[in-house]
Amino acid sequence: MSAAAGAPLPGTESVAELCPVVNPDMAARRLVLGGRPSWIVRAPLAERYMRLHPRLYALLGLLDGRRSVAEAVAMMPAAAADAPQDVELVQGVANLISQGVLRVPGRRLPPRPPPSGPLHALRGLTYKRFDLGDLGRLLGVFRPALGWLFTSWGFMIWLALAGTATALWFIRAPDVLESMRGLSEFGALDAVQAFVVFTLIKVLHEAGHAVAAQRMAAAEGERLNVFRSGISLMFMMPAPYVDVSGMWMVASPWRRALVGAAGIYVEGLIAAIAAILWAYAAPGWGREILFQTVLVVGVSSLLFNANPLVRLDGYYVMSDLLGIHNLQQRGRLAARDIALRVLGQGPAEAWQSWRPALWFVGSSLYRWTIYLGVIWIAYGLHFVLGAGAVLLILLLFVVIPTVQMSLALREKPCVATIVATLLLGIGAAACLIPIPDRIVVAGTLEREGARQIFAGVDGMVTEVAPAGPLAAGETLITLRNPDALRTLQHLELEARTLDLERRRATVENPGLLDGIEARDAANRRQQQELRAEIARWQVVTAQPAFWEPSKALGLRGAWVRRDDRDPLGVLVPLAAPAVIRLVLDQQTGASVLNAVTDGTELPIREWGGTVATFTARVASARPEARDELPSAALSQEAGGPIATRAGPRGQPVPVERIFELRAFAQSDVAALHGSRVQALVALPPSPLVTQLWRAGQRALHRRLAI
Template sequence: MSTSLFSSFWHRVAAVKPRLRSHVEINRHLYRGDVWYVIQDDASGRFHRFTPQAYALIGLMDGRRNLDEIWHSAGEQLGDDMPSQDEVIHLLSQLYRVDLIQTDVIPDIAEASERREKDRRSKLLAMVKSPLAIKIPLLDPEPFLNRTAGLSRWLFNPLSGLIWLCCVGWALMQAGYHWDELTENLADRVLAAENLFLIWLVYPFVKLIHEFGHAYALKRWGGEVHEMGLMFLIFMPIPYVDASASAAFTNKYPRMMVGAAGIVVEAFIAAMAMVVWVYAEPGLVRSVAFNALLIAGVSTLLFNGNPLLRFDAYYVLADFLEIPNLGSRSTRQIAYLCKRYLLAQEHEESPAYSRGEARWMVFYAIASFIYRIFITISIVLFVASQLFFIGILLAILSLYNMFGKPLLSIIKYLFMDRSMVQKRGRAALVVAVLTGLTGVLLFVVPVPRMSVVHGVFWAPDSARLMAGSNGFLETVAVASGEPVKAGQVLFISRNAELESQLDRTAGRIKELLVHYRTAVAEERQNEAGIILEEIQQARAELSRGLAEKRGLQLISPADGIFQLALPVDPKDRFIPRGTLMGYLLQAGNYRIRAVVGQSDVEAVRNDLKGVSVRVSERLEKTIPATLVGEVPSAQKALPSAALSVDGGGQFALDPTVKERPEAFEPVFLFDLQVNNMPVSRIGERVYVRFEHTPEPIGFRLYRQIRRTLLRQLEF
C-alpha cells in the first residue's frame, strides 16, 4: 500500500475503459493456504499470478466501466485493503505490457510492433546466452494427441502405477546384483567411438518417449499441447513439448504429475532396458539396451530428475512447495536480503509471502547456484576435451552468465539506480568491506593444510612366513588370530613325489655303499674313487631332500600372534616354495605403506610438518608416525586391492590389467614408521594425514584449477 490513496496522474487514466482480451482465462489457485488467481493467456501461452486484491480490479474490467468506477467499486469490496491509485496504475501498465487487456483508446500500432520486435530480440538473445540449450518449435501436436487421447487413461491410472512400481523395483534389484558388471570399465565403454554413435541414435528416441509422457499426462487432466520441436542440448538434437498449460490446473497434484511424467516414463524405459540387458546375449541389442539404461538413468539423475536445474523435477518441487517461479523468486529473495540489510534499503519488499517461503528460497538459491556451477564446469570440460576451441568459448560464455552478468547488474544498480542516490556512500563502504574481506579470507588468512590419503598396514620382512617347500597343504595347525609360541608347528604339507625321491636316493646310497666296499676289498682303487664321489653326490641330494621335507612343516620362529595370508579354506591347495603363508605379528615397530596421488606428492615431499595415522577399526585414536622412505619412482601397482575404488579406497583400477591391482594413473608409495603400534591385521586399511604449512584458500584453489586444466585439457 502506498502512503496516499490518490495520485497526481490519475486524471490521465481515470476515463479509460479497460477489458480483458477474449483469449484470457482466469483460474483460482491455492498456494500455501492463500488464494491466488492465475490468468492464462492462450495466445502467448504465458501465465500470470495475481492477488485477490488485484483480481477484484481485474474482474471488473468489462469494457463498460471506466478505471475510476472500477477503483471505487473495488474499494467498496476490499475496505481497508483498498489499493491506492498509484497501485492501480501500476497494475494497469503490467496488464497492458503483457497484452492481457485492451481499452477504448486507439492502440499505438508502432508501440505494439516495437514490443513484438523486442520479444523477438529477447528470444534470440536468450538462444545466444544459452548455446547449450537452444529450442526450435516445429509443429502443433494437439490434433494427434486428440486422436489418441484414450491412451492417456491407460498410462495414468492406479493399475499402471502398480505395474510401474513392480518393474522399477525389479530393475533396481537387478542393478544392485549386476553392479560390478554394469560399472566395470564404464568410462572406456561409454566414450568408445562406436558407443558414442549408439548414444547419438538412442538418446533422441528415449527423449521423444519422455516428451510424449508429458503430453499424455497433460491430456489426461484436460490440458492442451500446442508446441513441439527440437532442443539442441549440448549440440545433440532432442525433442521437446510445451506442457506449460498444466499451470492452469487448480489442484497441484495433476501439475506435479505432468512435471514428473517424463521422469516416470524414463524410469520405465530404464526398467525395460534392464530386462533386455540381463537376458540378451552380448551384441548390438545388449549394447543398445545398456545405452538406453545409461541415458534413462544417469541423465534423469543429473538433469530431469534434479530439482536444482530448471527441468522436470524443478517444476515438481515448485508445485509441491506451492512456490511458483521458485528459481527467479529465490534469486530476488537473495537480492532483497542484500539490499535490505547491507544497503539499508528499507523500502524493499521481500518476494516471499511467508517465513516458510523465505527459508525455502534462500536454501534453493544457494544450492542451485552451487550445482549449476558444478554441472556447467563438468559439461564445459567434457566438450573442451573433445572440441577444444568450442569448449573454451563455452567456458567464457558460461563464466559471463554465472558471474560477469550478475556483477555488471550489481554495479549498474549501485551507481546508476535512483534509489541509491542517498546510499552510495554506504554502498561504496559495503563493496569495499566485502571485497577486502573476501581478499583477506582468500589470500591472507592461512588455514590448516593437509593431505589425507589411504594406506595399508605393512609388515616387515621378518614377520612374513614363507612356504619352505613345494607341496599340498594338509593341515593348518593354528587358526588365524591365535597366539603361538616359538617352535610351534603352523602348517603341515605333503609331497608324495618328494617322499618317493627320498626313498630312491636312500636306496641308491645303500647300493653304492655295497659297490664301494666290494671295490675296496678287490683293491680297484680307481673304481672305488668314482663310487665314493657318487655316494657323496647322493648324500648331498638326500640332504637337500630332507631339508625340503622339513620345509613341508612351517614352524613359528618366535612368540607372537599368527595371521593367515592364504584364502579362508586353503586345505589341499598346492603351495609353491616361497608362497606367503601368513604373518607372525608382534607388538613393536611396524610400517605403513601410504599411497599418494599426483596432486599431493609435491606437498608430501617438500612441505611436510607432521604425520599421523588412524586405523580403520579404531578411528577415534590418532597415532603419530614418521616418514622413513619413498619408493624411488611413480608406479601403478597398488600394495593392496583395499586401496582401489572397488575395495573402498581412492584409486580407480586399470580395467586392462587383471593379474594384480593396478591404478589407472601413476601413484607414489611412502613408508611410515609407527612405533609401539598394537598388533593388527596385515593389509588393514589406515588413514594417513600429512600436515603441511598453513596456506590461504585462494592459492590452493588456483593450484586445483590449474591441475584440472592440465589433466583434462593439457592446457
C-alpha cells in the same frame, strides 16, 4: 503467475483514460492457489497464462469499451488491506493490455522491443528454447504407448515392475557394484553413448507430460491438443522440452501435480524394465546400454527432475500441492532484501520472508554443487572441456552478476562502498592469511610375503574358494582336464595289454620280451607324469593366509593354461604387514618430501573415499627417483595420476621420473593386496590464492603430461 510487465506502455494516467474491452479469444478459469481464490487467464497475444487476483478479474467485467479504466476502478468497492489497491489495478490493466487480454478499440500497441545488450545475450546462453513444432500431432503415436500408465491398473503394473527391479538389484548387488566400478573408465565415446540414451529417454519423458496433461484436462472437460515442443539449452546442454502450461486451466492441484510428475513416472517404468533386462542379460554392449539407462534415469530424475531445489518437475509438483507459486522469484527478492537489511538498507519487514530466502539459498548451493560436478566430469573427459566449463560458469554466474550488481549499486553509493569493502577484505584475506593445506597422494597397498597363484597345469576351472582367510591345507582352486583322464585310462588299458603280451611271449617267443619291457617302462613313465599332473589340479595353502581370487572368480568353467602370465589370484599370509607405496610426480614430490620425515604418520583412505580408515608411518622419506611404477593401476590409463608410455614389454613406464614414499600401516587393515589408496599429507599453511595456484599447476601438469 502474476500479471507480468510486457511491452512498454503509456504511464498510469494515460492507461486510466483508455476504454479497453475484453478480448473474446481470452480464456479464464477460477482456481484456489495457496488457499486463496485466483483467476487464471490465457493471454492470446503472448500465448501464456497469467494469475489474476479476484478484484482485478472483477474489474474486467466492468470494461465494456464504453467506460474508461478510471471510471471502472471508481465503481469498484473499497479494497481490503491485502488486496490490490486502485493504482495496482490500473497497472494490472496495463499489463493485460500488453498481453492481449484486453483490447483498446482504434489503437495498436507498440511492438515489443527486442532485448538488447551483451549481458542479456550472454545470459541467454544459460537457458534458451528452440521451438520445433506441435507435439500434439504425434500424440496419436505416444498415447497408446503411454496412456495406459495413467490408469489404476497401469499404476499397479508400474509398481510390480519397480518392485521386481529393486529386488533383482538387491539380489545382484555384487554385479551392480562391479558395473559401477567399470564407470571409472568412462571415456568420450561412452559420454556420447550416454547422451544418446539420455535424449531418447527425455523424449519419452516429455511425451509422458503431454499425454498426462491431455487426460487430466479431459477429466475436467477441458481440451488440450496443442503442445509446443522443441529443444532447450540448459547450461549449454540440449534436452527436449514440451510446453504443458495449458494445465493452468485445470482446477485440481492433484491433477496438475500428476502432470508435473508424469515424466518421472514414465522414466521410472523405463528404468524398471531396463533393470530387469540387465539382470538377465549376457555381458556385452547391450548390457552396458541397459545399465547406463538405469543410471541416466536415476541421475536425471532424482538429482534434477524430482528435486524441488531445481525449477523442474519436482519444483512444480511442490508448488501445486502446497499452493506456493513464483517461489524462485520470491526467494531471490527475499534473500536480496534480507542481505540489504543486514547492511542497513533493506525494508524493516524483510526478515518475515526468511522461508523463501532459505529455499533460495539452498537452491543456489545445490546449483553450484551441480556446476562443480559438471566441471569435474568435463575435466575427466578432456582438459579443454573442463577449462571451457570453468570459464563459462565464471562468466555467467560471477562476472555478469558482478557487473549487474555494480550497475545497480551506482544509485546507492553507501551500499556500493560497503560491498566493495567486503570484496576487498575477502580478496586481501585470500592473498595474505595462511590457512591449513594438504595434498592427496596416490599409492597402492601391498602385503609382504604375498604370492601370486598361477595355473600349474592346463585344465578347466571347476571350483574357486571365495575371498577370505583360509587355514593351512585348504583348497584354493580345483582344475579338471578330461583329456588327461582319458589318456590315463588308455594307458592303464595299454598296461594290461602289455602284461598279457609279456606272458604269451614268455611261453611262445622269449625274444619279444625286451621290446615289451621297453614299451611297458614308457607306459609307466607316462602314467606317473599324468598322475603327478592330476595331483596338481588342486592348489592348496601351505600356511594360514588370506586368499584374493582377483581373476579366478570370473574363470569358473573356463579353460586356463600353464603358460598364462596373468595370476589367478594372490595368497597373502595373515601375519604379513601392510606396506603403503605412494608415488609422487615431479610436481608434487618436492612439496611432499619437504613436509614429511621418517616416522611421520599419514592418514590413509581407500581410493575415492572421503574418510581416512587407518594411519601409516613413513619408513623412508628420501627415496631416489625411479623409472617404474609399483603398480600399473597408478597410470592415467587406469585412472591414476601418473602419465605413462608403453615400455619395451608393453608395461606402463612413467613419462618422467617419479619418487616413491613407503609407509607401514599402524593397525590391521581390511584392504586387499594391490588395492589403490590415497594418503593425506599435511603441508605448511599458505594463503588460499597460493593453494589455488599450486592446484592449477598440478592440474595442467597432469592433464598435459608435461
